[in-house]
Amino acid sequence: MRTSLNVPEEVLSAFDAVWRAEGIDSRSRAIREAMLEYVESHSRLEDAEGDIAAVVVFDYEHEAVIGELHVVQHEFEEVIDATSHTHHGEWCLETAFCEGPAERVRTLVYRLRDFDAVRRVSVLSLTADSAET
Numbered sequence: 253m254r255t256s257l258n259v260p261e262e263v264l265s266a267f268d269a270v271w272r273a274e275g276i277d278s279r280s281r282a283i284r285e286a287m288l289e290y291v292e293s294h295s296r297l298e299d300a301e302g303d304i305a306a307v308v309v310f311d312y313e314h315e316a317v318i319g320e321l322h323v324v325q326h327e328f329e330e331v332i333d334a335t336s337h338t339h340h341g342e343w344c345l346e347t348a349f350c351e352g353p354a355e356r357v358r359t360l361v362y363r364l365r366d367f368d369a370v371r372r373v374s375v376l377s378l379t380a381d382s383a384e385t
Contacts, residue, residue: 297361297375300354306377308348308361315342316369328360343371354379 259267271282297306312321325332331352338345350357357377364373 304354306350310373311345313369314344331356
């Protein structure tokens with residue numbers, strides 16, 4: 253299937269440099285692989301049920317959102333066991349170590365993604381099934 257999409261020039265240039273450096277045959281193949289990784293990483297959290305352990309990493313523009321992020325973190329304190337935080341100029345990188353019901357962790361991730369000043373949110377999770385294998 254053919255499709256088209258609009259991508260900022262700087263993002264496309266960076267993407268092309270990465271797939272070429274990795275020796276991938278074509279941009280199409282690199283896009284297919286990136287799409288599969290996206291589906292896998294997002295569906296794992298979507299499909300999780302019961303209690304999970306997760307690391308939620310996000311970066312954000314400090315001044316634009318810090319007050320609101322603190323409110324969200326307090327709303328989810330029953331699943332956030334600990335956090336780690338570092339500053340890099342006007343930006344911050346935060347890691348939240350979570351454990352609890354998958355639905356609450358999912359909701360936390362969705363809330364973080366709702367902020368315009370949060371650039372990226374990444375999740376690595378373990379479910380009871382993945383811990384047994």
